[in-house]
Amino acid sequence: MRRAWPGLAILTLVAAAIPAAAQDIAPLSPVADLASAAAGGGLGRNAVMLMAGLTLLSLAPGLAIMVTCFPFVVTVLSILRQSIGLQQSPPNMLIVSLAMFLSWYVMDPVLRDAWQVAGAPLQRGEITLDTAFDRGIEPFRRFMADRIDPDTMAALAEVAPRRAGQPLPAAADPEQAPLSLILPSFMLSEIQRAFSIGFLVALPFLIIDLVVSAILMSMGMMMVPPTVVALPFKLAFFVAVDGWGLIAAALVRGYQSG
Template sequence: MRLTRRLLTMAFAASGLLGAVPAHAAPHGLGMSSDVVRTALILTLLAVIPSILICMTSFVRIIVVLSMVRHAFGMPETPPNPVLVSLALFMTAFIMSPTLTALNNNAVQPLLANRISVEEAMAKGTVPLRDFMLAQTRDADIEAIYAIAHATPPDRPDQVDILKLAPAFMLNELRVSFTIGFVILLPFLLIDLVVSAILLSLGMMMVPPATISLPIKLLMFVLIDGWSLVLQGVLGSFR
C-alpha cells in the first residue's frame, strides 16, 4: 500500500510536465476533478513513472556510483544488475522521502478527497520536486540548458521551466556521480599498479595482474566496510 501511494504521488508530481486538459475538450457536465478523469490521468501517468524516477530523483547519481564501484573491482557482472537497481531504488525512496511526503500531503490526498481540482494538484505537486531539483542543480547547468534552447534564463528560481530544469538536474547528477566515482576508482587503480609492478619485477609477466589484485581489492573493501562508506558518501552529497 505504501509503495502504491508513493507511485501515485510521483505520478501526480510529474503531471505538471503534461499540462492541463483544456476545458473545452471535456464533454459537457464532466468536471476535471471527476473520478473518470482522475482515473484516466493516474493510469496514463503510471506509464511514465520509470522515466520520472530516472530523470527527476536521486536515482541517477546512486546507480552510476554503484556501477562504478562494480567496475572498479573488475567484475562487471557482480553484484548483478537487479541487486544494484533494487539498492538504488531503496536509497532513492529514503532520500526522496521528505519530497514524496510533501507531494502526498499537498497534492495527492487533497485531490483524492475532492478538496482541490486536477489543475491545482498539478501546480502543488510540482513544487516539492522543483525545490529538490533546484537544491541539487548549479546555476551554470540551468544557464547551459537555456543557452542550448536559445532562451533567456529566468530571474527567479520558481520561474525555471521544469522541462529545462530536468535535463539541467541530470547534468548535475552525472557530474557529481563521476566525481564520486573518480575518488572511488583511485585506490583500486593504485592496487592494480602495485600488483603489476610486483609481478613485473618477479618476471611473472604471463600472470594476469587482475588475478592477483582482485582478491586484494575485495579484502580491502571488506575490511574498511566499503559499501557503507560509499552509501554514506552518496547520501552526504545531497543537499
C-alpha cells in the first residue's frame, strides 16, 4: 500500500498540471494562426478590403448624391408630385427608391468602367487602394465633366478660397479641374437643369388648374377649392398620356444624348 502512494501522488500532480498547461497553450494557437496568415500576406489584404468595403458603404449615400444623376432625377420627380397636387403620394421613400434605380440604370456604363479599371484589379491584389481610387474616379470625372455648366463652374472658380494676392484662376477644363471644384459645379448644374425640366413638367398641370378655377368662378362656386376639383382631371391626364413612362424615358434619354 505504501508503494502505491508515490505512483498515486505522481498521477495526481500530472492530472493537476494538464489543465494549467492547456490554459497556457490554448491562447497561442490563434496567435500562431494569425502569424501564419500574416506571413502569407492574406490577412493584410483581407483587412484592407474589409475596411475599404465598410468605408464605401458608409459613403454610399453621399457618393450617390455627388457623382451620379440622382440629384437631377429626384428633383424632377419631386416637382412632378407637387405639380399634380399629391402631397404624400407617392411617398418620399418610393420617390427616392425610384430615383435610385433610375440613377443606377443611367450610371451602369460608368459603374462598369470604374469596376474594370479599379475594382477588379484591387480585388485581385494587383494595385493599391490609392491607385484604385485614382483610376475609379476617372469615369465619374468624365461623366460629370460632360454635364457641368461652364458658367456655373466659372462662377465657383472665381469665389474659390485662395491666398492673399493670388490671382483669379483661369477657366479650367472640367476634366482637369480638382474634385473640390467639379463636385459642387456638377451638383448645381444638375439642380438648375432639373428646375428647367420641372417647369416644363408643371406647365400642363398649371393650365388644368387655371381652367378648372375659371369654370368654378363662372359657375359661382368660389368656395370650392380648385385644387380638389382639378386633382382627378390631372390624374386622368397623367395616366392617359402614360406620364411615368414619358418621364422615365425623357430622363434616361437626356443622359444618353449628353
